[in-house]
Amino acid sequence: MYEMLCAGCGHRTAMMILDEIIKEKNIKEKIIMALDVACCSLLIDYVDYDAIMCAHGRVLDVTKGYKMMRDENIVISYMGDGAAYSIGIEEMIHSARRNDAVLAIVINNGLYSMTGGQVAPTYVGANVNAGVNVNVGVNVNVGADVNVGANVNAGADIIRPIVVTNVDTEGTKLSEPVSNDNNIGFKIENIIGNLPISYFARASITDKENIDTAKKYINTAFDKYIKSGGFNLVELLSPCPTNYKLKPVDMVNVINNGWSKVYKIGEIVNNV
Numbered sequence: 001m002y003e004m005l006c007a008g009c010g011h012r013t014a015m016m017i018l019d020e021i022i023k024e025k026n027i028k029e030k031i032i033m034a035l036d037v038a039c040c041s042l043l044i045d046y047v048d049y050d051a052i053m054c055a056h057g058r059v060l061d062v063t064k065g066y067k068m069m070r071d072e073n074i075v076i077s078y079m080g081d082g083a084a085y086s087i088g089i090e091e092m093i094h095s096a097r098r099n100d101a102v103l104a105i106v107i108n109n110g111l112y113s114m115t116g117g118q119v120a121p122t123y124v125g126a127n128v129n130a131g132v133n134v135n136v137g138v139n140v141n142v143g144a145d146v147n148v149g150a151n152v153n154a155g156a157d158i159i160r161p162i163v164v165t166n167v168d169t170e171g172t173k174l175s176e177p178v179s180n181d182n183n184i185g186f187k188i189e190n191i192i193g194n195l196p197i198s199y200f201a202r203a204s205i206t207d208k209e210n211i212d213t214a215k216k217y218i219n220t221a222f223d224k225y226i227k228s229g230g231f232n233l234v235e236l237l238s239p240c241p242t243n244y245k246l247k248p249v250d251m252v253n254v255i256n257n258g259w260s261k262v263y264k265i266g267e268i269v270n271n272v
Contacts, residue, residue: 004042008248010238013205014107015043017215018076021222022049027074034063036079038114040107043078057087060095060102067101074226077104081235082112082120085186096192101229103221106188108202108263109240117243121186124262126244126254188235189268198230200269204237204260206252217267230271237263 005012022028033051035044036059044051054062063075084092084106095102110123189200199221203214214236221232237259241251 004045005039006240006242008239008241008251009039010107010109010205010236010240011039011043013211014078014105014214014236014238015046017205017211017218018078018105021215021219025222030072030074032063032066032070032073032075034059034066034075034077036083038080038083038112040078040080040083057083057089058091059083060088060091060100060104063102064095064100071101074222075103077102079104079106080112080120081106081108081110081122081186085121085188092188093191096195096197096231096233099196099198099231101225102231102233103225104231104233105218106233106235107238108235109238109243110185110259111240111243113240113243117240124185124259126246126251126258185262187263188233189264192231192233193269195231196271197233197269198224198228198271199232199267200234201267202235202237202263202265204255204265206237206239206255210256213265220267220270235263237265 022031028049031049033043033047033049034054035041035051036054037056041053044053052062052066057079059077059079063077066073067075079088084104108122110120110125112118112120192200201217201220203217204210205214214234217234221234224230225232237255239248239251239255241248244251244254246254
């Protein structure tokens with residue numbers, strides 16, 4: 001299943017969680033899945049419920065409009081971090097401010113993956129085996145020198161700024177602590193955490209324990225959305241071994257031992 005996705009891709013796991021929940025709740029006939037473009041768009045060939053392909057970053061606008069027309073439906077907003085927190089950040093902020101009836105899943109892998117691995121606002125890097133830099137390897141041809149902290153010189157590879165450091169891919173600990181500096185990465189709770197939203201949780205989808213936790217959070221978001229509406233968001237720290245040029249098991253360790261130290265895991269907002 002989901003053969004079009006790369007080996008180790010987190011979208012496969014996220015969709016399997018959603019499929020399980022929809023089946024367990026027996027709500028397939030009520031589901032509308034609103035999908036963003038890029039890797040999210042590949043999923044439209046696999047879901048066996050109604051789905052809408054949205055313009056990049058405009059998923060929340062589409063789902064808000066659809067929910068206004070057909071309130072009886074359960075509309076899932078499914079998007080990547082670039083769409084949610086960059087291209088569609090204005091929709092995210094104002095939808096949260098209004099506490100719109102939203103059930104959103106955001107896949108956070110730090111990249112715009114389908115177009116070659118350009119960094120998203122959530123990017124924190126991946127440094128494995130005591131400081132070996134991971135070059136995401138996107139060629140950028142800007143026709144001029146641009147000072148962005150790396151040399152971009154008419155088509156040269158960008159060596160991405162590395163933040164998560166020295167992840168031990170053979171064990172379970174960091175050889176150096178990851179900074180909890182609030183300026184590292186993009187934490188959506190810093191923007192919407194004090195708004196009158198219903199629910200926001202973050203989990204990773206790397207191993208059974210974390211996947212079970214992710215399913216629990218998504219189940220809670222479903223229940224709150226179905227019962228009383230409101231803005232419900234679950235963010236999933238998700239592997240993209242293809243663009244980080246890592247083996248899937250190393251990508252998992254980067255998330256568990258690195259990203260999870262930068263991004264708070266848990267139920268961050270849970271209002272009645």
